[in-house]
Amino acid sequence: PAGVKEIATSELESNETLEHLALGEPKRQRPNYVTTEGLQALLLSLARNARRKMASLELSCTALRADAGKALADFLETDSVLTSLDVSGNCFTSEGISTLLPACAKLKRLDIAETSCRGELIHAKLCDLLQKTEALAELSIAYNLLEPRPLRRIARALSSCAPLLTLNMAGTGMETEGVIALADGLVNSQVSNLRDLDISENNISETEAAVHVAKIIAQTKLQSLRLNRNPLGDAGVCELADALGSEPCPPLQSLELGSCRVAHLGASMIFMALRENPMLLTLRLSDNLLDDMLDITLVEALHHIQQLHLDSNRLSHRKLSKIAELCARNRHRVRTKEPRALGKQIKSLLPQETMLKQHKLQAAKDSAEVFVRVSAQSIAGEELRQLRLGMMKSAKQTEQKIATLEATLLQRRDYLDSIKDALAETARASEIEIAEKTEVLTQKENQLSDLQARVTDLEAQLARRRAQHPKLLAEIREEISAALPKTEELKAQEEEMRRELKALQDKSLIGFKP
Numbered sequence: 001p002a003g004v005k006e007i008a009t010s011e012l013e014s015n016e017t018l019e020h021l022a023l024g025e026p027k028r029q030r031p032n033y034v035t036t037e038g039l040q041a042l043l044l045s046l047a048r049n050a051r052r053k054m055a056s057l058e059l060s061c062t063a064l065r066a067d068a069g070k071a072l073a074d075f076l077e078t079d080s081v082l083t084s085l086d087v088s089g090n091c092f093t094s095e096g097i098s099t100l101l102p103a104c105a106k107l108k109r110l111d112i113a114e115t116s117c118r119g120e121l122i123h124a125k126l127c128d129l130l131q132k133t134e135a136l137a138e139l140s141i142a143y144n145l146l147e148p149r150p151l152r153r154i155a156r157a158l159s160s161c162a163p164l165l166t167l168n169m170a171g172t173g174m175e176t177e178g179v180i181a182l183a184d185g186l187v188n189s190q191v192s193n194l195r196d197l198d199i200s201e202n203n204i205s206e207t208e209a210a211v212h213v214a215k216i217i218a219q220t221k222l223q224s225l226r227l228n229r230n231p232l233g234d235a236g237v238c239e240l241a242d243a244l245g246s247e248p249c250p251p252l253q254s255l256e257l258g259s260c261r262v263a264h265l266g267a268s269m270i271f272m273a274l275r276e277n278p279m280l281l282t283l284r285l286s287d288n289l290l291d292d293m294l295d296i297t298l299v300e301a302l303h304h305i306q307q308l309h310l311d312s313n314r315l316s317h318r319k320l321s322k323i324a325e326l327c328a329r330n331r332h333r334v335r336t337k338e339p340r341a342l343g344k345q346i347k348s349l350l351p352q353e354t355m356l357k358q359h360k361l362q363a364a365k366d367s368a369e370v371f372v373r374v375s376a377q378s379i380a381g382e383e384l385r386q387l388r389l390g391m392m393k394s395a396k397q398t399e400q401k402i403a404t405l406e407a408t409l410l411q412r413r414d415y416l417d418s419i420k421d422a423l424a425e426t427a428r429a430s431e432i433e434i435a436e437k438t439e440v441l442t443q444k445e446n447q448l449s450d451l452q453a454r455v456t457d458l459e460a461q462l463a464r465r466r467a468q469h470p471k472l473l474a475e476i477r478e479e480i481s482a483a484l485p486k487t488e489e490l491k492a493q494e495e496e497m498r499r500e501l502k503a504l505q506d507k508s509l510i511g512f513k514p
Helices: 002-012 033-049 067-078 095-105 117-131 148-159 175-188 206-217 234-242 262-276 297-299 317-508
Strands: 021-022 056-058 084-086 109-111 138-140 166-168 196-198 224-226 254-256 282-284 308-309
Touching: 002 033, 033 067, 067 095, 095 117, 117 148, 117 175, 148 175, 166 297, 206 224, 234 262, 262 297, 297 317, 308 317
Parallel strands: 021 056, 056 084, 084 109, 109 138, 138 166, 166 196, 196 224, 224 254, 254 282, 282 308
Antiparallel strands: none
């Protein structure tokens, strides 16, 4: 830990060029004792260096324990530079791995091989990671015990993880049930892009398991498959040979069958299947049950294989040398003959290239002309659009004006109709009134005629009265003169009666109002 702290404080806080840091190595007999204390100091220095470029951190076999999972998870939650993490060979246990996995969604490479975790305790966190990640391209969970039941769920999550390209599940105790679950998930997946699969040391021995491995070869995009140290035997290898010889040709380029108990029958079936398979370039059959009884002509018929590993078998040095020469011949043919053929094709294509350049120049001119015309068309189209918009706007305004005028005209028609009705009513009332006035006028004229007749009579009477008036006036004056003494006498009597009434009032104390 002290050494790691010194490196962290003196170098990592300010280093801007380091891209990969390896503090351990896999399969180390003595661990490099970084421990959790040294790891925390290391991560703290990396977090302080805002300009660092270090994207890969290798901590395999560094004596880390479960509590290191929390430190790494806290760092990964806030960090955006680190994309590769290797903690293999440390005793994280299921607790530490379960703490670490949720924070690994941004990593491109994650190695948790041989960390003493179990599938039944980490499968939920691992499946969540595989469903959420958009970057994880390489994953190793090798040499951890994955029980059959959680393995089925892990297999479904692996098959739905689109970015995953490389998967190492060696030594996980898959056996037949696990192989079937993984094969079903990969074959039925619509998004899996897995290219490299390692399922070595999983005790795959039954023919049913080999059949499902053959399905993976024939029905997926897998390019590299490692099946080392699985007791497949000739029966299992024959199933793989059928998949390699199927149509269309599978894309597998590398197949490793080391220590798989393959004898002459299985090897012969593999070689015969590869005669028409141009895709497989590397085949490993090391440490199997092959000897000089192997038919070398089957190997000589392989024109595409470039690496054939048959070491640790009971084959003579002469046959191994012959096989090495055949592989070298194939590699040389690929390096020489095919480039020569390509050279001839290049020479035959030179005139076409000249014509292509001319066509490109003409196409450039045509493109420029087309661009000018398209630009003019675009401008004309824009002007036409603006004109249409103006016409639509004018039409809309005209329609609004017409609608307004029609509404006004309708109102005026209604007003005219009301005026006509009023005039007709007024005319009828006027006719009635004229008739009434005419009748009244007739009556008045009759009355006037009567009055004129009476006036004539009255004038005649007036003339007669004027003649009689002086006589009547003299008689009236005489009557007035005779009545004046009587008036004086009546006034005197009135005064007398007032005085008597006053005296009676005073005597009786009775008030009378006049």
